[in-house]
Amino acid sequence: MKVLLVSTNTLTEPYPTYPIGLDYVKNVISPPHQVKIVDMNELRDGDAFAKVLSEELPDIIGLSIRNIDNNDEANPKTFIEDLQGIIGIIRRHSKGLIILGGSGFTILPEEFMNRLDADFGIIGEGERLQILLSALEDHKSLENVPGIVTRTSPVIFPNPWPLPFQRSFSKENSYIPFYLNRGGMLNLQTKRGCPFKCIYCTYPAIEGNQFRFASPLDIADTAKALQDAGAKYLYMTDSTFNGSYEHSLEVAVAFKKAHVSVPWGGFFTPLHPIPDYYHILADAGLTHVEFGTESLSNTMLDSYNKPFRVDDVLASHRDAISAGLHVSHYLMLGGPGENNNTLLETLANTERLMKTVFFVFNGVRIYPRTALYDVAVKEGQIDANGSLLDPAFYWSPALQRETVAEILRDHTANRMNWIFGSGHPNITKRMARMYARGHSGPLWEQLIR
Ligand code: B12
Numbered sequence: 216m217k218v219l220l221v222s223t224n225t226l227t228e229p230y231p232t233y234p235i236g237l238d239y240v241k242n243v244i245s246p247p248h249q250v251k252i253v254d255m256n257e258l259r260d261g262d263a264f265a266k267v268l269s270e271e272l273p274d275i276i277g278l279s280i281r282n283i284d285n286n287d288e289a290n291p292k293t294f295i296e297d298l299q300g301i302i303g304i305i306r307r308h309s310k311g312l313i314i315l316g317g318s319g320f321t322i323l324p325e326e327f328m329n330r331l332d333a334d335f336g337i338i339g340e341g342e343r344l345q346i347l348l349s350a351l352e353d354h355k356s357l358e359n360v361p362g363i364v365t366r367t368s369p370v371i372f373p374n375p376w377p378l379p380f381q382r383s384f385s386k387e388n389s390y391i392p393f394y395l396n397r398g399g400m401l402n403l404q405t406k407r408g409c410p411f412k413c414i415y416c417t418y419p420a421i422e423g424n425q426f427r428f429a430s431p432l433d434i435a436d437t438a439k440a441l442q443d444a445g446a447k448y449l450y451m452t453d454s455t456f457n458g459s460y461e462h463s464l465e466v467a468v469a470f471k472k473a474h475v476s477v478p479w480g481g482f483f484t485p486l487h488p489i490p491d492y493y494h495i496l497a498d499a500g501l502t503h504v505e506f507g508t509e510s511l512s513n514t515m516l517d518s519y520n521k522p523f524r525v526d527d528v529l530a531s532h533r534d535a536i537s538a539g540l541h542v543s544h545y546l547m548l549g550g551p552g553e554n555n556n557t558l559l560e561t562l563a564n565t566e567r568l569m570k571t572v573f574f575v576f577n578g579v580r581i582y583p584r585t586a587l588y589d590v591a592v593k594e595g596q597i598d599a600n601g602s603l604l605d606p607a608f609y610w611s612p613a614l615q616r617e618t619v620a621e622i623l624r625d626h627t628a629n630r631m632n633w634i635f636g637s638g639h640p641n642i643t644k645r646m647a648r649m650y651a652r653g654h655s656g657p658l659w660e661q662l663i664r
């Protein structure tokens with residue numbers, strides 16, 4: 216069959232993200248199927264997309280839905296209307312079947328199927344598309360197959376994909392220059408899944424609740440291929456890069472052996488560090504560490520069910536800084552149990568983290584199939600029958616919004632290293648200008664104070 220895979224994500228904040236997921240989907244279905252990937256970032260408008268549809272005449276159009284929204288309570292942006300527009304163009308210019316997939320789709324499969332005129336959806340890893348395509352060719356029933364959603368079958372979450380996952384990256388992909396010209400960032404996955412159980416997190420539902428590792432040699436080979444394609448920086452897309460100290464160190468060793476020289480970074484969990492860990496990674500090219508710290512109050516870390524405590528954050532921070540790395544911390548304010556005391560405790564402890572940037576989110580985005588969802592329903596913060604396509608954020612009943620705003624204003628006045636939500640538009644504009652002048656990487660190191 217002829218398959219057209221479409222990356223629908225055109226969000227450029229904080230910067231555009233290369234559609235890595237489609238490299239994996241393509242790898243598993245091609246051959247036997249004839250596959251082309253297009254990226255709406257490159258096509259830019261509906262006419263160009265309609266032209267591709269008319270020229271390619273695909274039997275199947277797979278839409279990758281990465282983002283539901285921009286996860287910013289103060290300036291929310293949702294993407295359902297853009298997706299409806301894309302599907303309208305497909306229906307007008309193609310007779311192909313429409314299949315939805317991607318992390319955004321996986322979080323809200325029922326709601327996307329209800330709101331979009333699609334034929335099928337794949338929950339979780341897109342490698343499962345091969346099952347759907349074979350069943351279509353063989354005219355087999357697709358009802359009640361875990362991970363495959365039809366217009367009539369119920370949503371059944373599948374087990375993680377049981378086979379090794381492999382990417383097919385081609386430096387000939389026409390959309391690569393779009394990313395190279397805007398920060399030079401390509402991305403790389405070293406493992407899937409997360410065994411931790413933080414109460415608000417969707418990652419285990421998207422990727423599975425155990426780590427599944429790619430081979431360090433394969434990862435280093437792909438890193439080299441990305442570097443040879445012109446990447447100036449690699450973002451590790453793992454839920455938590457250091458979740459396995461053993462595997463992440465093997466990756467670092469493989470990078471050194473393969474002479475990967477491009478800088479890289481990713482999400483880290485501030486677990487208690489093992490000796491020399493950040494020095495070894497720095498020596499293998501790591502430059503940026505983004506810690507998913509979320510709070511600096513042990514009461515709140517307990518409430519979020521985080522696998523570390525404040526002392527571990529301080530130790531991780533110290534080690535990463537001493538290895539010469541750029542360090543940032545994500546903070547999430549207002550979750551269950553947050554009150555003025557825990558908030559003030561977090562703010563006081565931020566003073567112990569020097570030379571850093573804080574990415575701060577007010578309220579905690581509520582997603583189905585998380586423990587936070589159940590709390591939010593129980594407290595009446597959301598309606599169990601309502602839609603979460605319009606983002607809802609948990610806010611602790613013990614907090615007054617105005618008091619919090621005042622406390623934060625006082626604490627962060629004149630501090631350039633506190634970024635709220637998706638950031639001030641001026642920062643995004645400044646980043647775009649710097650990228651245009653040839654700067655690369657995530658650039659938040661410019662804000663470190
Ligand atoms: C790494 C990451 C980032 C990095 C990306 C860096 C980079 N250069 O790539 C950074 C920190 C920059 C980032 C930013 C943002 N992110 Co982010 N990010 C992730 C994360 C952890 C991994 C994404 C990833 O690349 N995975 C690896 C690839 C291989 O997987 P994949 O793309 O999902 O593809 C697989 C499947 O989804 C599926 N699939 C994909 N496409 C298709 C298509 C078809 C047809 C099929 C069948 C299957 C299929 O098959 C693939 C292979 O198995 C996810 C959470 C997660 N664990 O998924 C959040 C996630 C995608 N991010 C999210 C959000 C919200 C954002 C931001 C909007 C946050 C913000 N305000 O800054 C921005 C948006 C950036 C942008 N321009 O789009 C949300 C999206 C859901 C939502 N609420 O909208 C997620 C799901 C996290 C969450 N909250 O649950 N992010």
Ligand code: SF4
Nearest residue numbers: 409411413416418454
């Ligand atoms: S450690 Fe990170 S990825 Fe894992 S469950 Fe917690 S927040 Fe999610």
